[in-house]
Amino acid sequence: MNLLVAWASFERHLLIFHSNIFNLKWKNVCFHYMPPILISIYQIIFYIYCSFFFPCETQVDFDNNICYYGCQSRDPSIGMWQTSFHGIFPLICVLICNGALLFRVYRSKARLQQSINWQKYRTMIFQLVSIAFLYLSLNLPFYIAYIWVITAPSPMAVMLLQRTGFLTYFVPLLFPFACFLSIPQLGSKMKQILHRRIASVSHEAQPRAINLAKT
Numbered sequence: 001m002n003l004l005v006a007w008a009s010f011e012r013h014l015l016i017f018h019s020n021i022f023n024l025k026w027k028n029v030c031f032h033y034m035p036p037i038l039i040s041i042y043q044i045i046f047y048i049y050c051s052f053f054f055p056c057e058t059q060v061d062f063d064n065n066i067c068y069y070g071c072q073s074r075d076p077s078i079g080m081w082q083t084s085f086h087g088i089f090p091l092i093c094v095l096i097c098n099g100a101l102l103f104r105v106y107r108s109k110a111r112l113q114q115s116i117n118w119q120k121y122r123t124m125i126f127q128l129v130s131i132a133f134l135y136l137s138l139n140l141p142f143y144i145a146y147i148w149v150i151t152a153p154s155p156m157a158v159m160l161l162q163r164t165g166f167l168t169y170f171v172p173l174l175f176p177f178a179c180f181l182s183i184p185q186l187g188s189k190m191k192q193i194l195h196r197r198i199a200s201v202s203h204e205a206q207p208r209a210i211n212l213a214k215t
Contacts, residue, residue: 003039005135006090009097029134088143098132134178138167
């Protein structure tokens with residue numbers, strides 16, 4: 001998921017500032033469909049190998065209330081690759097890409113207002129920033145603690161790493177809500193549904209109230 005969020009952050013630059021790339025069908029396939037497909041295939045293969053074929057044994061401590069990662073995370077090579085490429089690298093990409101996107105939008109809005117339909121891309125930018133804020137706010141404390149443990153290990157740093165590790169589990173749980181809240185049409189549609197439901201209930205309740213009054 002981290003790599004997919006990083007690619008989505010980079011792709012927004014292409015969709016807003018280089019949208020002509022997606023006019024051709026083969027470029028649309030190469031730059032829009034193929035990267036998430038390849039990222040998903042790579043992650044499936046990687047975690048299947050680490051979970052079922054990597055020669056290690058997961059140590060389970062039933063007296064500890066903290067669930068650690070798989071045994072491959074303790075391997076010097078795969079553990080470092082998993083943490084750096086699957087964690088720190090996407091985090092830096094999301095931070096840089098979203099910061100650069102907001103800066104470019106703010107700088108180019110007045111200069112290119114006539115050539116770019118900002119009303120069209122405003123929803124796209126708001127969706128990405130909402131998702132990136134959720135991603136960064138829950139992942140950044142963990143990786144800061146991780147770098148602290150590597151550079152200057154201490155009991156406090158280890159304890160902070162263990163506690164902030166729980167925050168990363170909330171990213172896939174809260175991700176759908178961030179997507180729903182970033183859709184402006186969803187609020188109006190929900191209000192219409194609730195309004196119709198309340199109107200139908202009140203309409204059904206009126207004859208009952210009249211009958212009770214007569215009796």
